[in-house]
Amino acid sequence: MTLPFGGQAWLVTRHDDVRSILSDGRFSRASSIGPDSPRFFAQPVAEGLGYLDPPEHTRLRALLNRSFTPHRVEKFRPRIQELVDELLERAPAGAGAVVDLTTEFAQPLAGQVVCEFTGVPYTDRGRFEPLFAAVVSTTAYPPEEIAAxxxxxxxxxxxxxxxxxxxPTESFFGALVRQNDAAGSLSDEALANLGFGVVIAGYETTSSQLCNFVYLLLTHPDQLAGLRADPEGVPRAVEELLRFTPLLSYGGNPVVATEDVEIAGQLIRAGETVVPSNNAANRDERVFTAPDQLDLSRDHNPHLTFHHGPHYCLGAQLARAELQIALEALITRRPRMELAVPADEMAWATGSVMRKAATLPVRW
Structure with missing residues (x-):
């Protein structure tokens, strides 16, 4: 296929092939962000953890993995529950009350969770939160505003x-600074990029998907009714919603073959770009029964929403915990929740890396 900028790439769609590419050291993320590389956006992608290759990626990921452990996430779940409860209590309630779930629930929840978990002061959010819309923009802002x-x-x-x-603090970010200073391996700018990447991912991806999930549930009333009758099914439902719901507004993160590789019988030459599509892999009928149907009772669900291999999402367990707790609270404590506008009149964000609702007005 021909990408919007930079030329041609191979599109890979089957689950097994996508999974294989994501864990294959013969494909490079770092080589995909050059100024002349085939890409989806006019501006080359900024460097960051997601665009590094081993061994540099392995070393930096090890610094971050020490704090993003399943045990630490599990200990943090009660705090997520507290934040969900506080936001629900603060939001307008009563007969006919209309709430924009994006601004009054999803965004502040995602922001507080990732800031508290990483040790970035949420009280400083005025310094960075207003800039995130431009940071994740593709065409909604001029290039100079995105760069600024x-x-x-x-x-x-x-x-x-x-x-x-x-x-010094005992936070994740503080530990990251001390570990790096002891090793003397990263510049302050590189450390800042790591913190920046973790926080914006926690803000943007989780809040976007939470609203996407609520929209889907409200437009699939039979599935929602079944979940309300059995809230213990929320974790399984979250996995299905993750599989079913595309997060990105483009086809996938390109990689470049560093040597000749054969994929699905097709020779990929060294230097050629490949786009492994997680979205397509998540709808592969060889892996998922009736893949284009939302089935909250689906048991076999090896989706690739959080990727696979070295670049598996660092915050996957934190995102799961947040989505599970928030969805269970919404379906049990707001049992009459419904869209406040017709589904076909919903406003969706445009010109953004994220596929998300611009607003999500609900009545409860």
Whole structure:
């Protein structure tokens, strides 16, 4: 296929092939972000953890993995529940009350969760939160505004590195600074990029998907009724919603073959770009029965929404916990929740990396 910028790439859609590419060291993320590389966006992608290859990626990922452990996430679940409860109590309630779930629930929840979990002061959000819309923009903002927003967020995190050295905390971010200073391996800018990447991912992806999930449930009333009758099925339902719901507004993150590789009988030459489509893999009829149907009771669900291999999503367990707790609270404590506008009049964000509702007005 021909990408919007930079030329041609191979599109890979089958689950087994996509999974194989995501864990195959012969495909490079770092080589995919050059100024002349085939890509979906006009501007080359900014460097970050997601665009590094081993051994550098392995070393930096090891720094982050120490804090994003399943045990630490499990200990944090009660705090997520507290935040969900506080936001529900604060939101307008009563007969006919209309709430924009994006601004009054999903975004503040995602922001507080990732900030508290990583040790980034949520009280500082005015320094970085207003810039995130431009950072994840593809065409909604001019290139110079996108670049300025990236630099603005980065400068905040460089400042946060300095603050951690002056007044150390026991947070994830503080530990990251100390571990790096002991090893002397990363510049302050590189540390800032790591913190920036983790926080914006926690803000944007989880809040977007939470609203996408609620929209899907409200437009699939039979599935929603079954979940309300059996809230213990929420974890399984979240996995199906993750499989079914595309997060990105484009086909997938390109990689470049570093040597000749055969995929599904097709020779990929060294230097050629490949787009492994997680979205297509999640609808592969060889793996998923009736893949185009939302089935909250689905048991066999090896979806690739969080990727696979070295770039498996660092915050996957935190995102799962947040989505499970938030959805269970919404379906049990707001049993009459419904869309406040016709489904076909919903406003969706445009010109963004994320596929998300611009607003999600609900009545409860």
């Amino acid at each position: 927003a990236v630099e603005g967020v980065k400068s905040y995190f460089i400042e946060l590195v300095a603050r951690e050295r002056e007044a």
